[in-house]
Amino acid sequence: MHYSMLEMAFAGHVATVTLNRPDVRNAFNETTIAELTDVFAKLNAREDVRAIVLAANGPAFCAGADLNWMKKMAAFSDEENRVDARRLADMLAAIYRVSKPVVARVSGDAFAGGVGLVAACDIVVAVDSARFCLSEARLGLIAATIAPYVVRALGERASRRYFTTAEPFDCATAQRLGLVHEMATADTLDATIQKITAALCANGPQAVRESKRLVQDVAGCPLDEALIDDTARRIARIRASDEGREGVASFLEKRAPAWRD
Template identity: 40%
Template sequence: MFEALSIDTDARGVATLTLNRPEKHNAMSGAMIAELKQAAEQLGMDETVRVVVLTGAGKSFCAGGDLGWMQAQMAADSETRFVEARKLAEALQALNTMPKPLIGKLQGNAFGGGVGMASVCDVAIGVDTLTMGLTETKLGLIPATIGPYVLSRMGEAMARRVFMSARLFKAPEAVTLGLLAKAVPAEDLDAAVEAEVMPYLACAPQAVARAKALTRALGPIIDDAVIDHTIGELVACWEGQEAKDGIGAFFAKEKAPWVKG
């Protein structure tokens, strides 16, 4: 049913949603983005599913946007860029509002959109060796469509430490920033995630769903107006010279013109 994802559900109703492009470090292609929205809607409606665990196959959790997909956006017209950016925004919102607990199991690195994926989880646990970073500004882009979820998770003060600089940071700092609830040795990751899953299996599923919806209603507003604003900002970057220069330099394995030193 899915090409870029897999879903496995155990007898307890714990569904594991796996980003399944290990050869591409689970970078988000157009197909994966479409499937993420579909999977979130499918799992949200499945009454047998009690909890969803989001993880990645292979060494990385998610390397962000697929570079081929980004190249295609550079060659597209404005209307196509808006459509594609909206698909990503809708996938993130579908995961963020899915009426099931969403537990992030970060078995490896997360960059760009991968940080956004961690941020839509209700709680995220990562291995203590992972590296994270909002790396978009190195390419002349910005963390736009993921921005509302990153800010909701980290708060503005913490976000301003890493949101604009593209600085990489390790698991302990990710905990301090609020992106991870905890970082554990790889051999303890399964147990740490299971400790987050188990309490939900003793809770009333509809009450959990209503409680999750209430937290979203009381938290930072992420509505159509906010999402439209982020899409507009991303498209403006795609249409600017910096993105052309940054993405072009990346593929040419050269320094972007603004790099000093």
């Protein structure tokens, strides 16, 4: 995998995708969007990849949209703008829907669309000095394409405030609101990421994929007979799977399961 805006690295069953435009605070343009969409589609298809880390080079994680790209978009027709916006929406969906868990390594500030990238990930570890800001309203814009992910992460009440005020908030606030799972110092950030990815890779790969999907499918659903039946079907199916049988057998036999290599 070779990209102009991204760096790729593999260690064991973990793939690391690194935004590599530090000179513009890793702001994304049409090329970054296309490359991120492509790489997550490719990683989704790889059986050897069990977890993905989304990282960034330089002092900022992501400043959102590149201003030169935004300036060019201002001259687009309504239809061109819609097509362009849909590409951004599809990129976020590719990150959110990838079957492997995605861990955001937030080593610096995340603004505007950068907050969307963070919110689309499953697990977020951020350096304690990181700041977050939904800054779109300052520019007369709205955080539309990132809203489905940010509102899920922050909740409706906090989203009402930060979407409309465009106030920056610190990492401790982001953790309190649910956007960030763990804070770390710059010195402990990588160790924290490694601990989480090791835990992910120790579990059954199919179980991890199905657990991610389960949360996405169940969240917000009414607790009705259809949901109860669906969850019963899911556990019955995975109990009878090769991985489920191996997991139970290895536990009873007091040995490591076959997927731990």
